[in-house]
Amino acid sequence: MIDLSQLPTSEPIMETIADVEAFEKTPLTEQFPYTDSYNLIMASANRFGEKAALEFLLQGLPDEPAQTVSFAELGAQITRTANLLHELGVTATDAVSIVLPILPQTHYAIWGAQAAGISNPINPMLEAEHIAEIVTAANAKIVICLAQSEHSDINEKVRAAVSECPGVTTLLEVNIPGLCNPQSAALTKGNFDILDFDTAIARMDGSSLSSGRKFSPEQKAAYFHTGGTTGRPKLAQLTHGNMAFLGQLMQIYTAHMERHTVLCGLPLFHIYGCIIQGVAAFAVGYRIVLMTPAGFRSPVAMKNFWNHIERFQVKQFSAVPTVLMALADIPVGDTDISSLTNINSGAAPLSLPFELSFEKNFDVAVGNGYGMTETTALISRAPLIQPPGSVGMRIPYSQIRIAHVDGTTVTKDCPLGESGVILVRGPQVFEGYKSNVDNASAWVEDGWFNTGDIGYMDAEGFLYLSGRAKDLIIRSGHNIDPELIEEPLNVHASVVTSIAIGLPDPYAGELPMAYVVKVAGSNATEQELIDHCASSMSERAAIPKRIEFIDAMPLTAVGKIFRPSLRQKISEQVIRELLSENSIDATISSELEKKRGLVLSIDVTDKARIDEVKKLVEGYIFTSEVN
DSSP, X not given: OOOGGGOSOSSOSOSSHHHHHHHTXXXXXXXXXXXXXXXXXXXXXXXXXXXXXXXXXXXXXXXXXXXXXXXXXXXXXXXXXXXXXXXXXXXXXXXXXXXXXXXXXXXXXXXXXXXXXXXEEOOTTSOXXXXXXXXXXXXXXXXXXXXXXXXBOHHHHHHHHHTTOTTOOEEEEXXXXXXXXXXXXXXXXXXXXXXXXXXXXXXXXXXXXXXXOOOOTTSXXXXXXXXXXXXXXXXXXEEHHHHHHHHHHHHXXXXXXXXXXXXXXXXXXSHHHHIIIIIHHHHHTOEEEEEOTTGGGXXXXXXXXXXXXXXXXXXXXXXXXXXXXXXXXXXXXXXXXXXXXXXXXXXXXXXXXXXXXHHHHHTOEEEEOBOOGGGTTOXXXXXXXXXXXXOOEEOTTOEEEEEEEETTEEEEEOXXXXXXXXXXXXXXXXXXXXXXXXXXXXXXXXXXXXXXXXXXXXXXXXXXXXXXXSOOEEETTEEEOHHHHHHXXXXXXXXXXXXXXXXXXXXXXXXXXXXXXXOTTOOOOXXXXXXHHHHHOSOGGGXXXXXXXXXXXXXXXXXXXXXXXXXXXXXXXXXXXXXXXXXXOEEEEEEEETTTEEEEEEEEXXXXXXXXXXXHXXXXXXXXXXX
């Protein structure tokens, strides 16, 4: 077991697969003593005391005073939150839904809810109907949300949602000065009590849990919403053991670093923001700059982004590819960003040409890891030296298996270099979905979780992604279930059938779109069907940006619709349109390769424009060969 008092170490501890294997020779329980998120965070509260845990910027202005929260205060506020929830009747098996932007109170709520019961972070951008579905699926007793604000509709949506959830007894509202309306509680109430969050926790004991709860690693800690169709949200169940493992693992990965500052602009309802920049960051002892309630979505904060890096001497931050795309267009000017050494990109594929360009322009290393909600954010992690195009190597005590799968049966294990479905198991893998219906196809023999992604391994243990077997559309790291789009389309009188796929986009990675077979003689237009979706979909991010009409769907030999063919078709079409807009003549073809997935070949007529074409297509996540 690593001695935390001896940090930092002289060298990184796990940079090769041999290092990982050597580390695993010590049993997991001896290596990592903590088995729950609460006691792990309390250990950091004691260890780091009055040192800053959080710095919160409300507006993201250059010289705006930051609200500082010490580790001791963080621990006390989490404990007070847990004690309030216990007083309100929350037990270890009860859920607390949390609908908040990026705030210090969001951390108090998430980790306090786990100390009392089960936390259920929810995307505040969802519509009221969808929020109600998730709260109901989680069987939440308490909901914590933002108070009424002229800058946000969160409160109105949550009150409308909770009024449809008879199991909810209390609404706790977080009132942020300068953001919220202090008269919020005067709004119309439903059949539930409304309390001011900060006032309510202030009278609680912050030194210990009044419940006297004893934790065990198998106890459920969180329900994370991962998609699902209308009326049946899919909730992933993560345990205290999952949380504690990732937190302590991050202590190992950062053992060679001095304590430093990281910037958080990722939403805390998202697995990466919650785990890697939450419990794991607290376990390490990072100072975390919370860059406004809106995070990377704040125009003001993003305009001043490089200033924040210099002001707080930020060493690292994590982002999705869309954020890096936006930052690439924001000039550094005379700002000194030399403190910044590492950026972690995740949640969606990052184009390799763009990654290399970004590293060169900003003199910073961009690491690509791989994980998902169901694996507590991590499956593989990038060491300091990472082969181009890889997403790192497996984390200790876990296994990655590449195989051909038929249903829930492995038909073949793939040799090195051959692509197959990525299967994973280990202490970071979740307990399963809350609904058994969702578990039916999630697991393969002997407890392997089927990620639904396609990839291959090399001889050094590095993993490479080459496609997706599952049908999710990944928009800026946000997972969209195609059925959310197909359900409303397929009930339209003019639609025979529809298939939703990802529309290639250099900024978002993918945007939602659909191919539609119309009823014979129908005059339905693209806009008519998009408007129909918009009027009946509760998840606004899933509304299709484009609809293409097609005479018949491509089918496999057994009569199933072949989605990869449609992705191939739209990718070629998007690039043709892009080149046409720029008056570039080229021949475009594509191939679905076993190893690299979709590869587009672009034969440019005027060879003098090859570099221009390479620049135009560098943001797309499929591989492009330009000649």
